[in-house]
Amino acid sequence: MKFLDSVALAKLRNFRLELRRMAAEGRASGRHRSAWRGPSHEFAQHRAYVPGDELKSLDWKVFARQDRFFVREYQAETMLTTQILLDASGSMGYGSKWEYSCRLALALSYLVLSRGDAVGLSCFDVQPRESIPPRAQLGHLEVLDAALAARCPGEETDLPSVLERAAAQAKRRCLMILVSDLLGDPERVLQVARAVRARKHELMVLQVLDARERDFPFEGPVIFESLESQPRVFCDASAVAAAYREEISRLLRLYEAGLRAGGIAYGLFTTDQPWEGGLARLLASWQ
């Protein structure tokens, strides 16, 4: 595999993506607690009988004690579908961001698959480009890897609309993992993220930045050429550096505060730091 070598896989064995508190919605019975009550071994609650309930679910022992009808309900255990949304816009091609993001996506896929859940992948720029439907087999990892290797970033980005569309397309409640640099209109992104959350989807946002995007180490007069199709910008980098750093830190603070407030897991990754550490921190906070 291109993005996950054996060393990375060995490291990933120590990670666990615990989705227990998430109530999964799904037909296939799996390891996750289902949002639905259903055939299962795990008792959920008693509930008063209403006409139409199956008689077999009546708890006769309670009736015997209390002379009233109660129905036993069990927690249904279903499989959790995880959808990874990977930003493949032009800006992601800056530095090693794309590779870094692919590694993160595959690592997360592995973690999901290793728990026996299904994972799907969708690369997008202005619209979803490659959608690999969720599968729960571990072999699916190879498919994902091949798909990512074939893909290279380009084009513009329209993260909010893509996210919105993905959330709308997911019929059941699922976990959405967004891997992007989030360099766009933060208000819109946050708005959409909150909307996704309102649809009961779980959302995890991984922001990947190049170190240069954060630190802006340029000096002197520079003509900045966009990797997306934006017009070039000429400026004296040293003069604008301070303002840029201020802008980016404001942006990061905005994302962190906005996403945390919406109950959305958020992790910031920079390419100069190994992805394992960031992922470990993110998963730990997720617990």
Added chain:
Amino acid sequence: MSFLYPAALWALPLAAGPLLLHLLARRQAKPQPFSDLSLLRRALARARPRALLKQWLLLLARTLIVAALVLAYAAPVLEGSRGPAAGDGADVVLLLDSSYSMGYLEAGKTRFELAKRRGEEIIRSLGPADRVAVGVFSDRLETPQLSWQTPAQALGALSRARLTFRGTDFAPALRAAQELLSRQALRRRAVVLLSDGARHGWKEPVERSPGVTWLSLGWRGPSPNAYVASAQAALGSSAAHPKLAVRAQGLSPGVASVDVWLSGRRAQTEALRSAGGEQAASFDLPPPEDQSRPSWSGRASLRADALPADDDFFFSFRHPARPKVLVLYAAPDFFQAPSAGFFLRQLLGGSAQLLGLSADFARLDQLDSLPLSDYRAVLLCDFPPLGSAQLGRLRSFVERGGGLWVLPGSRSSGQAWESIDSILPAGIGALVEGDPPGLKPGPAADPALSRGFDLSTVELGRYRLLTPRRGAEVWLRSSTGYPLLVLGGLGRGRVAVWAASLDARWSNLALKPVFPAWLETVALDLCGVDDRNPTSSFQSLVGRPLSRQWSASQAAPERVHFRSPDGSLTTVYVRARRAEFAQTERPGLYEMTQDGAAPPTVFAVNVDRSGGESDLTALPSPPWRTLGEESTVADFRRAVLGRQARGALLGFCAAWVVVEMALSGATAAAAAAVLLLALNSPARAQPAAWRASTATADRFVWTQLRLGPDWNPYPTAPSELLEMLSTVTSVLSSPQPRVLSSLTDPGLFYSPMVVLAGREAPAPLSDPELRALRDYLSAGGLLWIEDASGGPPGSFDRWVRKTLSEALPEAPLAALPPDHVVYKTFFLLRRPGGRAGAEALEGVSWDGRTAVIYSRDDLLGVWVKDALGQPAYQCQPGGPAQCQDGRRLALNIVMYALTGSYKADAVHQPYLMQKMRMGEP
């Protein structure tokens, strides 16, 4: 504003360097791919205004730093007089005002003295490259011709100047100064008026030449000055009642007193109470000492104030004396009404004093006992026949200078006429009667005879026909043209005859208004009174000649003597009946005396106040800049040399460097280096540059050794030589010679050539001196020894040969070959010249060149000129040609010292030949 180093301004475009660099850097900006530019754009939008401001501020700072540095190197000079080559010296003309108003006392010293002292300070502050000329002026330029002088000459001219009693006029002096300055337009030029700058000196405007700075001295505070504006005979003053009118001006409020001094004694004092300004007073003078010449002379004085020169006003005036005449009559009925005596007594008798003469009346038969010498004229009226003794007395009276007027009457028969015929100017004829009325003035008549009164109504009933004799003048004629009044000379006196009687039965003349004028005019003429002005004033002004003209009728003396107020006596010979005395340099009373008993004439000479000289009000908005009293030299230097702006520019530059450092931040180290550079190098360059502008840096300094008693046989020769050197060659020379008192003077080594001249042997040189001489010659110096004795070899010659053999024992003194380069360093000389001969030069060859040149031809003597610019000494035996050769040889020696054997070096020949052939190298 001007620049000491204008060439540095060519570097001014460097100031555009930062801008160019900025533009270049902008073009060379490297493209840099970047992920997402929206954030950058936002940052840019926020940071751009500040960044832009900072960027332009930086650009501005850098541009200004470079520009200020370049300007600082060009050494701008503010305010000074403009000149393209500001580094060259200044031409300064000092004009010293010697008018009497400069005698104004300030703290016990006259302004004249103070101005001289301030002028001396200015001269002493001048550098060797500056030129100075001193002129003294009053209302004219006192200095005959303005010319450039050495500082010593200028100081001498200043100290020799004396205060005059003349007025002030800036115009001629300023014009002469500008004329002198206009000959050198490329230098800083200034005219300094060492004057009080008062309004009275600016009589006519003078156009200031462009580029010339005018300066004048400033004085402390206002200068009040009271003065006597005039003192003269008052209106209505007469010999009997002499009065003097005195007018004082510029009085300060309060009481001032005017004294009148007559013949050295204070005659009267009058207090003038005035509210300031002008005040007049009138003095009654005592009667004249000599009644026959009623004249008064003296002075009217105010108590001396700050300007004493105009506190005295000298006056001298004369009223005509009232000559006395004697009226002789025959009988007492002469005074009865229609007779002539009645009218004459009315006019002349008693104390009426109606006419300018007085009369005594006496009977004719008393003539023998009368003192005729008391009278100036005799009126012989209504005479009977005269005895010969009487006639003899009258004749001798007239011949000694008296006057006689024959006025006939009814007693004057033909016999009577005959008895006096010998003294009459006209022959007497028959009686004429019945003429129409009217008189006509004769050709020789005194114009005052009728004084405008009507003569046409005068009627003569009868009169005697007169036949004028030779030399007689006819003053009046009858209406028919016959002479009526004839005057003629007799001896030194004059005789007049009137053809009719004054008796009213004969004519109505005595009843007519013309009668008094007629009587007075003729009588005064007979009395010899030539001066009929009521007042004769003998006033003149300082500097104007005093003159006396004798009329044809007066006896002119051969010579007169003028006594000046200082007591000196000058004899002036009378030419063409005119005596003129011009030495009236000071105010006072000048006495003119004649040989003999004639009383002296006193002339009063006063300073000319008419130009307002005594009004010391400063000129409002003067056309010059004023030099402060305490800071004369500083102000002068600032005005002429200007103020160096380099310090301010460097400060400005440093301030912008600080700004640049603050703005650029990261490049602070580089900026600090720039700052160090800026502060360091110009600071080092500045004093040197300043010195170069004033010092002798690139000038040839004539250096002479002071050895022996006559080390400087011809003091004027060096300046003449240097003048010709600067004229014919491009060598710049310093006007200030350098004199070395001994060979151990370190100044020796600053001179490429040292001159040693003398006639007699100096003291033998000591060992250190010999060593210094040897060091100097070994180091490349040239010693020019000049034996000025001009005769056979003497003690100086022996001393030279001995000393040279001691100093340079290994090189002998030998004659220079005729093809030696010294004969062609500038002039191509076939033979040497000099005052005392044309022997070849001798020299000591040392180290491949001639280190000592020894001449016995007296090459310095040929430079000395007499007052007419001719050589002062004859050149023997060759005459002027030898003299000319001597001068050329002297220049050649100087050029040899400066250029060495350049002319002999063949290495330049191809270049020179090619240049001559091609016109261009």
